[in-house]
């Protein structure tokens with residue numbers, strides 16, 4: 725698909741590690757908020773097609789920062805099961 729309005733933020737960008745193409749994806753991001761883990765959903769990220777490295781736009785990082793510093797109220801709270809090997 726082509727055309728200015730439909731271009732994603734990451735279109736044409738290359739991965740700084742492997743030079744692979746970066747595609748825009750909506751991801752869920754586990755982050756530590758205070759002493760608890762929280763899942764931040766629907767985060768727009770640029771994901772490298774080749775190595776999977778994720779990139780976040782500055783405004784997205786700022787929003788994540790706001791959330792992880794507890795300045796935004798959670799939509800809902802779920803308990804999270806944690807496993808370790």
Ligand SMILES: [Zn+2]
Nearest residue numbers: 739742772775
């Ligand atoms: Zn890469």
